[in-house]
Amino acid sequence: MSKAQVMSSLPGTFYRKPSPESPPFKQDGDPVSAADVIGLVELMKNFEEITADVDGKAITFLVEDGEAIMAGQAIAEIES
């Protein structure tokens, strides 16, 4: 069992939901595939999608909804 980290390439505000009323893209423990969007980063009036980039059995988020993040920060781990 190995774990891959999903990094954000941008600094900004991290969101786990596509809009405030929507459910999160993924819950802790959900399986993911590489193309899945797992969150958004808000920066300069844009919302950039973050994709999982790997297939995995279970995702664990390391950052809360609405939290400030740095470029290069790990925002989730994916168990393969």
Add this chain to the structure above:
Amino acid sequence: MTIEVLKPGLATTVQDLGRPGHYHLGIPIGGAMDRLALRSANLLVGNDEGLAGLEVAFLGPQLMFQADAVVAVTGADMPILLDGEEQAPWTGFSVRNGQVLSFGYLKTGARIYIAISGGVDVPPVLDSRSTYLIGAMGGYEGRTLKAGDRIALGAAPASRAGRCVPESLRRMPKQPAALRVLPGLYWHRITADAGQHFFEDEWQVAPEADRIGYRFRGGRAIEFVDREPPFGAGANPSNVVDSAYPYGSIQIPGGLEPIVLHRDAVSAGGYFQIGTVISADMDLIGQMQPHLPTRFVKVDMDAALAARAERKAILAQIRSTLD
């Protein structure tokens, strides 16, 4: 003599020192947000200070060189990679035809400036190659770069790699950042208490901040002095009869979130301005990341002019170091 854009980054634009003289018609000066960084990068590669380079916000591009060149990257701290090998920042280095320039994750600051010997050659618009995004003019087709773009270069000057701007002459915001502010014409509109806590409170850069304006939140709301709204101002106490907006002016719509207008500023509008960030600190704003804690520091005109002189002295030192 071109560079091919393999990956554009988030918001990479062609910028020089802007197009002064058209603000009264609504066209802002534009140009590099961190001018000292662009000037330095140009000097490092043997260019005139005002040639066009690339302004890269937050996420680095991937560029394939189709010519030999001397390149320098200044501004924010973002690892610089030439065919994967790390290069020193604020230092000229040689790039050969076929090599790829790319970048690691941004560490501190917000924008890097890439100067290339000969400069970026796009058609000047109103005497400038700067990209004015919301006006869709200047730069590379008036827009941010995209994968597949080919950027032409000007005729390269005689140039050599290896020159460096010493660390003592590089300027980046501290943590918390301090922006010096000259109180403005509308100071009488706010209460004495608000005039104090604006400068006491710690603010944070909001993620919406861009080339037009930098927004801040986290400080206490500004309270206004009661008035009869003048004709044309509207009922909101933060409104005034429309007026001109200086670069660096700080408007606070509804008294809530200060917005500092930057290089791509709107030229006029109906919000009161609490004051203006002094010209010497405008470059620093271009290097502020979202969420960076920030204090506004009240200064008078003498202090603002002294800071401007100090900045000019730094530039003079950089010029003589690289001469």
